Amino acid sequence: MSMIEFKNVQKYYGDFHALHDVNLKIDQGETVVLIGPSGSGKSTLIRTVNGLEEIEDGQLLVDGFDLHDPKTDMNKIRKNVGMVFQHFNLYNNKTALENIMLAPRLVLGREEGENKRIAMELLEKVGLADKANNMPSALSGGQKQRIAIARSLAMKPKALLFDEPTSALDPEMIGDVLDVMRDIAKDSSMTLLVVTHEMGFAKAVADRVIFMADGRILEDNSTAAFFDNPTEPRAKKFLSQVERH
Amino acid sequence: MSMIEFKDVQKYYGDFHALHDINLSIDAGETVVLIGPSGSGKSTLIRTINGLEEIEEGQLLVDGFDLHDPKTDMNKIRKNVGMVFQHFNLYNNKSVLENIMLAPRLVLKRDEAENKKIALELLDQVGLADKANNMPSALSGGQKQRVAIARSLAMKPKAILFDEPTSALDPEMIGDVLDVMRDIAKDSEMTLLVVTHEMSFAKAVADRVIFMADGRILEDSSTEVFFENPTEPRAKKFLSQVAHH
Amino acid sequence: MSGFFDAFTGANLGYLMGGLGITIGVSVISIILSLIFGSIVGVVLFERFPFFSSFVGTLNNIVRNLPLLLIIFFTYFALPQFGFHLPIFWSTVVAMSVFQSAMLAEIVRGGLEAVDVGQFEGARANGLTNMQTMIHIVLPQAYKKMIPPIISQMISLVKDTSLASGIVLAELTYRGQIVYAQNTNFIVPVLIFMTVVYFLLNYGLSLVAKWFDSRLA
Numbered sequence: 001m002s003m004i005e006f007k008n009v010q011k012y013y014g015d016f017h018a019l020h021d022v023n024l025k026i027d028q029g030e031t032v033v034l035i036g037p038s039g040s041g042k043s044t045l046i047r048t049v050n051g052l053e054e055i056e057d058g059q060l061l062v063d064g065f066d067l068h069d070p071k072t073d074m075n076k077i078r079k080n081v082g083m084v085f086q087h088f089n090l091y092n093n094k095t096a097l098e099n100i101m102l103a104p105r106l107v108l109g110r111e112e113g114e115n116k117r118i119a120m121e122l123l124e125k126v127g128l129a130d131k132a133n134n135m136p137s138a139l140s141g142g143q144k145q146r147i148a149i150a151r152s153l154a155m156k157p158k159a160l161l162f163d164e165p166t167s168a169l170d171p172e173m174i175g176d177v178l179d180v181m182r183d184i185a186k187d188s189s190m191t192l193l194v195v196t197h198e199m200g201f202a203k204a205v206a207d208r209v210i211f212m213a214d215g216r217i218l219e220d221n222s223t224a225a226f227f228d229n230p231t232e233p234r235a236k237k238f239l240s241q242v243e244r245h
Numbered sequence: 246m247s248m249i250e251f252k253d254v255q256k257y258y259g260d261f262h263a264l265h266d267i268n269l270s271i272d273a274g275e276t277v278v279l280i281g282p283s284g285s286g287k288s289t290l291i292r293t294i295n296g297l298e299e300i301e302e303g304q305l306l307v308d309g310f311d312l313h314d315p316k317t318d319m320n321k322i323r324k325n326v327g328m329v330f331q332h333f334n335l336y337n338n339k340s341v342l343e344n345i346m347l348a349p350r351l352v353l354k355r356d357e358a359e360n361k362k363i364a365l366e367l368l369d370q371v372g373l374a375d376k377a378n379n380m381p382s383a384l385s386g387g388q389k390q391r392v393a394i395a396r397s398l399a400m401k402p403k404a405i406l407f408d409e410p411t412s413a414l415d416p417e418m419i420g421d422v423l424d425v426m427r428d429i430a431k432d433s434e435m436t437l438l439v440v441t442h443e444m445s446f447a448k449a450v451a452d453r454v455i456f457m458a459d460g461r462i463l464e465d466s467s468t469e470v471f472f473e474n475p476t477e478p479r480a481k482k483f484l485s486q487v488a489h490h
Numbered sequence: 491m492s493g494f495f496d497a498f499t500g501a502n503l504g505y506l507m508g509g510l511g512i513t514i515g516v517s518v519i520s521i522i523l524s525l526i527f528g529s530i531v532g533v534v535l536f537e538r539f540p541f542f543s544s545f546v547g548t549l550n551n552i553v554r555n556l557p558l559l560l561i562i563f564f565t566y567f568a569l570p571q572f573g574f575h576l577p578i579f580w581s582t583v584v585a586m587s588v589f590q591s592a593m594l595a596e597i598v599r600g601g602l603e604a605v606d607v608g609q610f611e612g613a614r615a616n617g618l619t620n621m622q623t624m625i626h627i628v629l630p631q632a633y634k635k636m637i638p639p640i641i642s643q644m645i646s647l648v649k650d651t652s653l654a655s656g657i658v659l660a661e662l663t664y665r666g667q668i669v670y671a672q673n674t675n676f677i678v679p680v681l682i683f684m685t686v687v688y689f690l691l692n693y694g695l696s697l698v699a700k701w702f703d704s705r706l707a
Contacts, residue, residue, distance in 0.1 A: 037417050038385075038417070170282070171442040172282050172283070172483055172486040172487055197416040241416075241417040241420055242416045
């Protein structure tokens with residue numbers, strides 16, 4: 001059963017054709033990495049999946065819901081499809097614990113005792129149990145991102161979207177965040193779609209690699225096939241530029 | 246003759262002791278890389294050298310001038326010590342060519358034809374001769390940074406300070422900027438001080454590596470010695486975290 | 491509505507247009523003076539010179555917090571007691587310029603503070619003096635962003651010239667009152683006339699703003 005399915009999707013910003021002929025199918029439990037030069041449309045694509053961007057043409061089905069159908073209730077989709085952002089987007093006016101507990105309380109109506117227990121377990125899992133009562137401003141970038149991941153996990157989603165989760169982090173913090181993501185990827189029922197430049201992570205964890213440029217999907221392969229023998233010349237060029245230094 | 250010399254320098258932001266007991270001597274022609282976790286004081290240290298930050302105690306001599314002496318004319322120092330910033334800081338209201346020509350015209354009173362010739366040569370050197378009449382807003386991050394480097398070179402400085410020059414760039418653009426920096430480093434008269442996280446660049450180009458943490462210099466070794474056998478435990482830890490992924 | 495245009499005899503119309511001329515005269519001169527002084531004060535506030543800037547800042551704050559009408563009265567009635575005798579027209583210009591300079595100084599200061607600090611640092615690192623940085627890099631970028639609030643302030647100025655009717659400056663509003671004092675039937679037509687004239691003046695100013703914006707964008 002496919003979790004995410006794009007059929008001939010087109011997206012425009014005014015006259016600019018941002019996404020061309022996107023055809024993509026991601027099954028439940030897959031860990032897919034989306035790479036490409038900046039401006040290739042990777043972020044735009046991932047943001048259509050939970051409705052932060054709209055599509056103009058084609059069909060996009062997420063968890064069985066048709067996103068282009070005006071009758072679709074986006075909130076139903078977002079309960080099951082979480083997102084982790086490049087700039088964390090934690091609630092600045094709430095503690096770490098509150099950040100994690102808020103949506104389950106308001107959206108899922110989770111019972112308070114259960115909510116707190118799950119939140120503390122997640123904080124433990126991402127290694128930040130001692131920061132439960134801190135405000136986001138007191139945390140480092142890497143810590144904020146791990147809280148953001150815990151916040152998404154608290155909704156017990158079927159899929160998690162990661163939009164360049166480590167791009168805004170200082171290098172010495174990237175490893176800890178990738179470790180958390182690695183653990184999540186091991187969960188075979190969770191679907192992950194990750195936009196990233198971290199090739200080491202991709203090689204270690206992804207089932208599949210999708211290469212985009214100029215708003216199109218140019219290559220869509222298993223991880224081993226992609227890194228050993230990319231067919232697209234632009235993909236080859238990109239890999240050499242990124243791995244150069 | 247030392248180009249840059251710190252003697253027991255202390256710096257405070259209010260009560261916060263940002264730089265502790267800095268002792269450092271950099272000779273003309275050296276290429277020195279400054280690394281360490283974020284918040285270690287690397288940027289603060291480099292910014293004291295051209296007076297963008299002040300020191301409270303100790304002695305700082307740059308190109309023979311005493312920075313702590315109120316009679317020192319900072320503009321004399323800045324003619325000879327250029328800086329390249331993480332966020333480029335190009336003049337947004339001037340074309341690329343004008344960005345490069347402005348300071349030589351106003352500060353060095355360079356003859357206009359000579360000024361233009363040198364500027365175009367530098368643009369060629371950084372691979373952007375075709376962008377001479379573009380405004381900064383039309384350039385990518387990597388292109389902006391290469392223009393910024395050309396702008397510093399146009400003043401024919403004795404030393405250039407680089408404050409995390411590639412940290413704000415998309416990965417596929419980092420290589421081009423590092424190539425330009427590699428070329429500059431080859432010039433044996435030019436003194437370079439580079440704050441960076443790019444370890445392979447450091448290994449390839451630096452004469453010396455300085456490791457900082459919590460506002461102190463913890464290790465100061467030649468490049469081979471540092472990477473093969475760092476003595477400081479914090480330096481070892483940092484290297485493993487950065488090389489992790 | 492046959493009587494509507496009765497108010498606008500040749501003599502009355504000529505008289506009213508003369509008032510408009512005075513309104514425009516006071517406005518234009520005050521705008522120019524306040525742009526000059528407002529910019530200077532704005533830069534002084536921004537630079538935070540020791541002592542001088544706080545002194546200027548305090549004076550500026552005092553002026554900004556006074557009613558313009560009070561300042562107008564002060565220039566016309568109080569200044570002569572200190573030996574400065576200005577005709578009504580110039581009293582008005584002085585009062586408006588002082589007040590508007592104070593308002594503009596804040597706008598200029600805010601505009602300068604809104605320029606990304608990286609522009610200053612890039613210029614200083616490049617060897618430019620503070621003055622060169624302001625003239626070539628910072629002020630041009632700051633002014634581009636300040637055009638909307640400056641034009642707003644100018645529009646306020648034009649409207650506020652009507653306050654000078656309080657010291658018998660024979661500008662448009664004052665003359666309007668003289669005209670409709672002749673006949674109560676003239677009140678509505680004359681008020682409508684003045685409304686339209688002020689609107690066109692200020693709308694014209696905002697079109698100038700849009701033109702500047704599009705040229706500089």
